Amino acid sequence: MRVLVATDAIGMLTSLHAGSVIGTGWPxxxxxxxxxxxxxxGFVEATADALGAEVTxxxxxxxxxxxxxxxxxxxxxVEAASSVPRTGIPFEASSADLGRAIADALEDDRxxxxxxxxxxxxxxxxxxxxxxxxxxxxDVPLDRxxxxxxxxxxxxxxxxRAALAGVDLVGAVPTxxxxxxxxxxxxxxxARRGADIDPALLLATDQTLASLARLxxxxxxDVPGGGACxxxxxxxxxxxxxxxxxxxYGLESAGRxxxxxxxxxxxxxxxxRRGGGVVATAAHVAxxxxxxxxxxxxxxxxxxxxxxxxxxxxxxxxxxxxNHSPAVGDVTEAELLALAQRVGRSxxx
Numbered sequence: 001m002r003v004l005v006a007t008d009a010i011g012m013l014t015s016l017h018a019g020s021v022i023g024t025g026w027p028x029x030x031x032x033x034x035x036x037x038x039x040x041x042g043f044v045e046a047t048a049d050a051l052g053a054e055v056t057x058x059x060x061x062x063x064x065x066x067x068x069x070x071x072x073x074x075x076x077x078v079e080a081a082s083s084v085p086r087t088g089i090p091f092e093a094s095s096a097d098l099g100r101a102i103a104d105a106l107e108d109d110r111x112x113x114x115x116x117x118x119x120x121x122x123x124x125x126x127x128x129x130x131x132x133x134x135x136x137x138x139d140v141p142l143d144r145x146x147x148x149x150x151x152x153x154x155x156x157x158x159x160x161r162a163a164l165a166g167v168d169l170v171g172a173v174p175t176x177x178x179x180x181x182x183x184x185x186x187x188x189x190x191a192r193r194g195a196d197i198d199p200a201l202l203l204a205t206d207q208t209l210a211s212l213a214r215l216x217x218x219x220x221x222d223v224p225g226g227g228a229c230x231x232x233x234x235x236x237x238x239x240x241x242x243x244x245x246x247x248x249y250g251l252e253s254a255g256r257x258x259x260x261x262x263x264x265x266x267x268x269x270x271x272x273r274r275g276g277g278v279v280a281t282a283a284h285v286a287x288x289x290x291x292x293x294x295x296x297x298x299x300x301x302x303x304x305x306x307x308x309x310x311x312x313x314x315x316x317x318x319x320x321x322x323n324h325s326p327a328v329g330d331v332t333e334a335e336l337l338a339l340a341q342r343v344g345r346s347x348x349x
Contacts, residue, residue, distance in 0.1 A: 001029040001349060002258060006251060006285065007265035008278035009042050010318075011298050011331030015278075016049040021336045022263055022296060025344030034254035036247045038277040039172040039229075040119025043246035044068060044077045047115060050253055051075070060104075061097045063120070067105065074105050077117025077172075089192045089205070092145040095123045095232055099133025106163060113168040115249065118229040118236070124188060124205075125149065126212045127235020135159030138215075149208045155215035160239060169241030170249065173228035175277030178245050182209055182226035182234055213238075247281035261347055262286035262293040267331075269297040269315055271306060283311035294347060296339055298331045316343050 003026045010018040019033040037046030048055045048068035055068045057079070064079035078098055098121050105114065123129070125146045132142030139154040173180075181187050189206045209231060216238035218226065225233040225243040233243050244252065264282035266275045274280065279295060286293035292313045300317040307315055318335050 003031045004259035005033045006282040015046045022340045025340030036250040036278045039246040047075045072112040074111040075115040078120030091147040093123045094129035094143045096129035096133045096143040099130035115170045118232040123230040126231030171236035175245040177228040179224040180227040181222040188227040247278045265296040270301040
C-alpha cells in the first residue's frame, strides 16, 4: 500500500513533524511524507525541512527575513506581520526590501534555483521596487510604490536579467492567486478598491500597471499570475521565472509518485478556509491518482456532505469542540499519534 502524507502544520507541530507522526499510522506501508506550507504561512519552513536545511532569520528595513540554503537551492521570504486581511490600496508601498533581500542572497551564495515566497510585503507596485533593487532603471522612481510609477515610459531590465542569468527563479504564491490577473475586473486594483477612492485614480493605477507590464516585456498584461501578491507575480514572470503555489512546489519537489491513499491535515478544518491551500492541493492530487483523501486536524467543523464536495472522504479531529472554543494550538505529538494509529486501522488494505 502506498500512502502519501501531505499535511500542513498542525498546532505547533511543523508539517514535517506532523507528517512523520501521521505516517506511523500505516506500519508496513510505503509511506511518503511531503512537508508542505502555503505561501506566507509556513512555506519557507516546510521547504527548508524538505531540503534538510536550517532557517535563519534576520532584520532588513524593519522586516523579518527568512532564508534557507541547501543543495544549490535558496529559499527566502518575508515574515508576514499580520494574518488580518488587508484592505485598501497601498499606493506608496514598495517591494524594494524584498528585492534587496534577493540581491543579498545572490551575492552571498549564487544558487542554481532561487525560490521566493512572495507573500509578506503589502504592495501594489507590480514588483517595480523589487526590480529596481535588483538593478532595473526607469524614467521614474521604482521604489515609491505604484504612485511613483505614474508617467512611466521607459524600463530597462538588462542588469536584472544579467544578475539572474542561469538561476531558476520560482515565485511561491497563495493557491488562490496562481492565476490572478493583474488588470481588469478581476485584477488587483479592482479587488482592493474602496468606495472612497476616486474612480479616475483607479483607472490611472490600472493604466500605470499596464504600462509596467508592457515595458517589462509582457505584452499580454493579464497573463495568469501577474496579479499575485500585489503584482509581484508580474516581476517574476518578466524575469523568466515561474509561479507556483506553496503546496504545489512541495509536492513537485517530493515527486508525485502514485498513491493508494492521500492523508492531509491542518490545525482547524472549517468551512470558511476549507483547510487552506495544503488540504485543497492534497485533495486535487488524490483525485489525479483516483485515490481517496482523508484529513486529520486538531479541530474539524465541517460535515460529511461538505467534505465530499471538497474531495475529502473523511476528516478526523484530535479533539472534540467544546463550547465552540477548543484549545487547538497545543496539540501534542502523543495526541496526534493516537489519532493516526486509530485512523490507520480503518484505512489500510
